[in-house]
Amino acid sequence: MTENLKIIEIEVLRYNPESDQEPHLEVYSVPFSDDMSVLQGVQYIKDNFDGSLTFRWSCRMAICGSCGMMINGIPKLSCETFLRDYYPDRIRVEAMAHFPIEKDLVVDLSGFIEKLESIQPYIIPKEPRSLDQGEYIQSPKQFNDYIQFTSCINCTLCYAACPQFGLNPDFIGPGAIALLHRYNMDSRDGAAAERMELVASEEGVFNCSAVGYCSEVCPKHVDPANAVNINKTNAAKDYFLRFLSPKGGAK
């Protein structure tokens, strides 16, 4: 079997915080078959060349969102990207851009997790509801308003794609804003005004300069750029109309 295997060169960005001053590239020659993903390529390196190579993965079927890497400079899920599409050229695999590297291909996502928490990613009912009021009824239209934005798998590829997040790590960013929008658009939720404080803040939507690359790299077609844009309009309305609204809008 091994004779039929082609060999591809994989260049991997390595960084060991205990011994390295800065990240550097190392090249490995990896035998592969046509059904092998880039993730399987780096797994081959770990199993055969260097057991210390560190990266995240779990489902290997584009569901868990943990295997994001820069592949030839483009943020991609490594489990759904195939080595055959790069052969015979060398392929470069790096940690996701714009995040601090923890080790090799693993980045520090704690900032992203904080942002996820800050958007209150759960349904906050408009008014308290008792059990005997029964379930919520939602029309297909109401369902369609938010369903697309539920597909996010928190892979953060959109953050690696976003030049504005790269310039300002405080920017809440595409993925979290898409999820925020998902809850705002849910007919069961009543906390859009509460979330507006964050949307309209200096960390909010106006960091976006409508590059749109986030939506291009999103493996789940969430279209976070669209969510950000809609919320720019919402925040602008809130900015100018808050003086007219009885509650005075967000602070």
Add this chain to the structure above:
Amino acid sequence: MKSGLKRSNAPIFWSLFGAGGMLSALFGPALVFITGIAVPFGFLLPADAMSYPKMLAFAQNLIGKGFILAVIALFLWFAAHRIYHSLHEFGIHAGLAAKLICYGSAFVATVISVVVLLGLGF
């Protein structure tokens, strides 16, 4: 929810940017064609279409004034915002200085346009 959030003033600039962007997309090419090609070359339009008396009459009409002001001011606010953000994207974070230069020049030009247009009378 995070505490200590500061409301961004961006909507002011973003709205002017949006309005200017829309206007320049709608009228920009036509204006370049009329003022840069059609009139100077006497092509499709009579050569005196933009003669001084005609333009003066246009600028003395209320709607004409509004149009001229919108085209000058909103185009500039649009450009100022775009340039400011492009500087940021190229890694020049001049902050307040860049802001003042970009939006300041749009503001000054807007004020001058208003003064001149009003000075032309009705």
